[in-house]
Amino acid sequence: MSSLPVDLPVLAFLALVAALSGLARGFSGFGAALVFVPLASTAVPPAVAVPLLLVMDALLAWGFIPKAVRLANHRDVGLMTLGAIAGIPAGVYLLSTLDPLTIRWSIVAIVVLLLALLMSRWRYDGEPASPLTVLVGAVSGVLAGAAQIGGPPVVAYWLGGRSSASVVRANIILFFAISTVLSAISYIWGGLITVHVLMLAVLLALFYGAGLWLGSRMFGLANERTFRRICLAMIAVSALISMPILDGLLRPQADAEIGAAPADVSIMKR
Numbered sequence: 001m002s003s004l005p006v007d008l009p010v011l012a013f014l015a016l017v018a019a020l021s022g023l024a025r026g027f028s029g030f031g032a033a034l035v036f037v038p039l040a041s042t043a044v045p046p047a048v049a050v051p052l053l054l055v056m057d058a059l060l061a062w063g064f065i066p067k068a069v070r071l072a073n074h075r076d077v078g079l080m081t082l083g084a085i086a087g088i089p090a091g092v093y094l095l096s097t098l099d100p101l102t103i104r105w106s107i108v109a110i111v112v113l114l115l116a117l118l119m120s121r122w123r124y125d126g127e128p129a130s131p132l133t134v135l136v137g138a139v140s141g142v143l144a145g146a147a148q149i150g151g152p153p154v155v156a157y158w159l160g161g162r163s164s165a166s167v168v169r170a171n172i173i174l175f176f177a178i179s180t181v182l183s184a185i186s187y188i189w190g191g192l193i194t195v196h197v198l199m200l201a202v203l204l205a206l207f208y209g210a211g212l213w214l215g216s217r218m219f220g221l222a223n224e225r226t227f228r229r230i231c232l233a234m235i236a237v238s239a240l241i242s243m244p245i246l247d248g249l250l251r252p253q254a255d256a257e258i259g260a261a262p263a264d265v266s267i268m269k270r
Contacts, residue, residue, distance in 0.1 A: 006200065010043050018056065018204040019211040024234050026215015032057065032208075033148040034111050034235045038104075038242035046103040046147065047095055051192045053148045055201035056208045058180050064173050071170035073163060077178070079130055080154065080171075083137025084144070084179045091145020092186040104244050107147050111239045114152040119232055124157045133157075137175075144179050145186060151176070 006014070021036035033053055040049035095103065136157045144150030154175060158168045187193045 006044070011200075011203070013043050014040055014052075014200070014204055015207040018208040020234065021053075022208040022211025022213075023215040024211075026212045027218070027230060031232075031235055033151065034114065035238045037147050037149060038107055038111055039238045041104050041107060042242045045100045046107060047100070047192055048197060050095060050146070050148050051187045051197050052201050052204065054180060054183055054187065055193065055198060056205045057148075058184065059201070059205045060209050060212065061173075061177065061180070065177050068170040068173040068177070071166055072174040073167055073171055076128060076133060076158075077171055077175050079133040080137035080140070080175050081178050081182075083134040083139070084141035084150075084175075084182060087138035087141020087143075088145040088179065088182045089186050091142040091147075092183070092190050092192070094142075094146045096190045096192060101244055103146070104242070107149075108239050108243055110143065110147065110149060111235065114149060115232065115235050115239065117152050117156060118235075122156060123159050124161070128157075128161050141179065141182075144183055148183070150179065 017036055017039045020039075021032040024031035024035050036053050037046070037049050040052065043049075044052075098106075136153055140150035140154045142150075143153070151172075154172060158171055161168070163171070184193065
């Protein structure tokens, strides 16, 4: 019996998706979750795909933290975190209790809405009032807890402010680092991070990291607008082909098991 938590075709598919999502993030600094979660959820349940991305990102993101701590506006990050403290457990509860098919359709719908937000280039240009900052943090927390796609509301909100680009970037990095810790605690509490999920995340992190490296190296080969369009196109395609209605066309329907996840989490062999 193989010691891997998935069979080799599924592992190969997840490795490809991890590399593509890392490439998207390396291109523009966003989009990893919007690519990985919808596509990975066609091969494994969302309750597996979401913690997989969290662990992969956590393994590779810590090098950015020290500089972010120095540059970030700690007050704004703190207010955003207050909202996330309330929102993340709510999102994790939805992830662990809703029917996987319902979650998959919800992820597709949310990805499409967030993609529209990113394509619209809308930015909040008002003053960053404390209650609104907390509310944005809560919304981001729910989306992060349920699908690790809490980035676009935060990015759209902070990019419209008057802070410098370096401060905004530091705020985003620091907030996402904190929300990653909060999400990890909630996932562990809910039994979503298992030994098998950790094993799979470590393997996939190699491909995710390679995508990050390649994306950052290729960034200088074309202008930022071109790469942003490529990332948005990748996100749109991932949402399209991950629609559950296409299951019968894109893959066979067979089940396998992954670890001892809660509620007998099963995955689909490709």
